[in-house]
Amino acid sequence: MSENKNYQHPDVQKAENDELEIDWMEILRKIIAIRKTLYKAAGVGMVLGIIIALSIPKQYTVTVTLSPEMNGDKASGGLASLASSFLGGGTSSNNDALNVTLAPDIVSSTPFVLDLFDTRVQTLDGKLDTTLVSYLDEQKQPWWGYVKAAPSLAIGAIKSLLTEEADSTAALNPFQLTEKEATKVKGLRQAITANVEKKTAMTTITVTLQDPKVAAIVADSVVAKLQQYIVDYRIKKAKEDCAYLEELYKERQQEYYDAQSKYAHYFDTNRNIAFQSIRAEQERLQNDMSLAYQVYSQVAQQLQVARAKIQEEKPVFAVVEPATIPLYPSGISRKIILIGIIFLTICITGGWKLFGYSYWLKIKKMI
Template identity: 80%
Template sequence: MSENKNYQHPDVQEAENDELEIDWMEILRKIIAIRKTLYKAAGVGVVLGIIIALSIPKQYTVTVTLSPEMGGDSKGGGLASLASSFLGGAATSGNNDALNVTLAPDIVASTPFVLELFNTRVQTLDAELDTTLVAYLDEQKSPWFSYIVKAPGIAIGAIKSLFLEEADTASVLNPFQLTEEESEKVEGLRKVLTADVDKKTAMTTISVTLQDSKVTAIVADSVVAKLQQYIIDYRIKKAKEDCAYLEQLYKERQQEYYQAQSKYAHYFDSNRNIAFQSVRAEQERLQNDMNLAYQVYSQVAQQLQVARAKIQEEKPVFAVVEPATVPLQPSGTSRKVILIGIVFLAVCGTGAWKLLVQEYWKQFRNGF
C-alpha cells in the first residue's frame, strides 16, 4: 500500500492558514496606520488630476467611410467598348492600373497631399476664427507640460533668430525643400490624419482628429474630396493624354483629307473636257490619295470617339457610406478617467512606498 506523500497533518495546515491570516491582517493594520498619509496622497492626486485634466485640450474625431468602385471593365462592357463596337472597332480589353485602392493610406500621408490641405478654409464652431488650416494649426492649444519638453528647442530657436535674418517675403510651398516650420506642420497633420483600408472589402476609412468639432468635419470632408480627385486625376491621366494626342492627330488627318479633296476637285474641274490618258491617270491618282486620306481620317475619328468615352469610363465612383458630420462629443480619454487614474496612481504609489520601499530605503541609507 503506497503512502500519500502530499498528506499533511491537520495541525500543520491550520498553522499555515493562521500564518497567512496573520500576514493579511498585518498588511491591513499597516494600511490603516498610514490612512492619513493615503488621504493626503489622494488629495494631492485630485489636485494634480484636475490640473492635468483641464490642461489637456479636448479633441474631436471625424470618421468617413468610402466604398470605391473602380472603372475599367475587364469584360469589355464599358463605355469605350460600347463606342468601339458601334464604330466598328475591336472591344477594349482589361485595364492594368498601377494605382490600387490599398494605396490610400500612403497617398494621405504623402507630403504633396498634406501640403495641398494647408490652404483649406476652415471655420470654428463658434465662428470666431475663419482662416486657413495652416493658420488654424498655430491657434491650437497645447498642454502646459508640453512647453517644458519644447523649452530647449524654443531657446535654441530664439538664439538662432538673433543671428539669422529671415526674409519677410511669403515663400511658396515647395515639397522638394520645406522649411523647419513647414516640416513640423506636415508631421503634425500626418499624426491627425489616418486612412485605413480593408483589403477584403476595399472599404476605406479616413479619420481626422483636431480640437474644434467643425474644423475637424471640414478637414475630413476636404481630405475625402482631395483623395477622390487625386485618384480620379491619376486614373484618367493616361486616357486624357491619349485623347489629346488623338485630337491633334484628328485635326492633322482632317487637314490632309481636305487638301487632297481640294486638289482632286480643282484638277477635275480644270480638266473636265480633256480626254488624254495622262489626265485620267493623274485624276485617278488624286482620287486614290483623297480616298486614302479619308480612310485614315475616318479611322482616327473613330479612335477619338473611343478615347473620349474611355475618359468617362476610367473615372472611379466613390460611394460615401459614412459622410463627415460635426461630432457632438469629444474623443479620447475623458477627464473623469484621467482624474480617477491619477488619484489611483497617487494612492497606490504612496502605499507601496510606505509599506514596501521605505523600510528597505532606510536600511540601505543606514548601511552607508
C-alpha cells in the same frame, strides 16, 4: 513508516494557517495605520489629476467612410468598349497601378498634406476664419508641451535674429521644408489617417482636431482631394491619348481636305479634255483623296473611343458615412484621467509605505 513522512500534526497546520492569517491582518493593520497618509496622497492625486485633466485640450474626431468602385474588367461593358464595337475598334483592359489600398499612403504623403494647408476652415464659435496652416498655430497644447518645446523655441528665436526672415508668401516646396513646416506636416499626418478594409475595399478617413467644425471641414476636404487625386491619376493616360489623337485628327483632316481640294480643282480644270494622261492624273488624285479619307476616318473613330474612355476611367465613390460635426469630444474623458491619477498616487504611496520604505532601510544599512 513511509506513509507518515508527509504527515503533519493538526496543531502545526493550525499554526501555519494562523500565521498566514496574521500576515494578512498585519497588512490590513498597516494600511489602517497609514490611512491618513493615503488620504493625503488621494488629495495630492486629485489636485494633480485636475491639473493634468484640464491641461489636456479636448479633441474631436470626424470619421468618413467611402466605398470606391472596384477596379474590374471594363472591356466588356464600358463606354469605350461600346464605342469601339460600333466604330470597329478594340480596347484592352489594363491593370491600374493605383488602387484603393494606396489611400493611406496618399493621405500621409507630403504633397497631399501640403495641399491641405490652404483649406479654409472656421471654428464652431465663428471667432476664427482662416486657413488650416494658420489654424494649427492656434491649437493648444499641454503646459508640459511648452516646457518641452522651450529649448527649440529659444534656438529658433536666436536663428531668426541672426538670419533674414523667409518670405511667408513664397510657395511651399515639398523638396525642402522649413522646420516649422515639417512640424506642421508631421502634426497633420498624426491628425489625419486613412484605413482600408481589404475584403470590402471600404475606406475610412479619420480627422482629429481640437475644434469640431474644423475637423469636419478638413475631413470633407480630405475626401474631396483624395477623390480628385485618384480621378486625375486614372484619367491622366486617357487624357494624354485623347490629346494626341486630337492633334492627329486635325492633321489627317487637313490632309484629306487638301487632297479633296486638289482633286476637285484638277477635275474642274480638265473636265473636257480626253487625254489619257489627264485621266491617269485624275485617277491618281482620286486615289490619294480616298486614301486620305480612310486614314482620316480611322483616326476619327479612335478619337471617339479615346473620348469615351476618359469618362469610363473615372472611378465612382459612394460616401457611405459623410462628415458631420461631432457633438462630444473623443479620447479619454477627464473623469477617467482624474480617477486614474488618484488611484495611481494611492497605489504608489501605499506600496512605498508598506514595502518600499522597509526595503530602502535595509539597503541603506547594507551600504
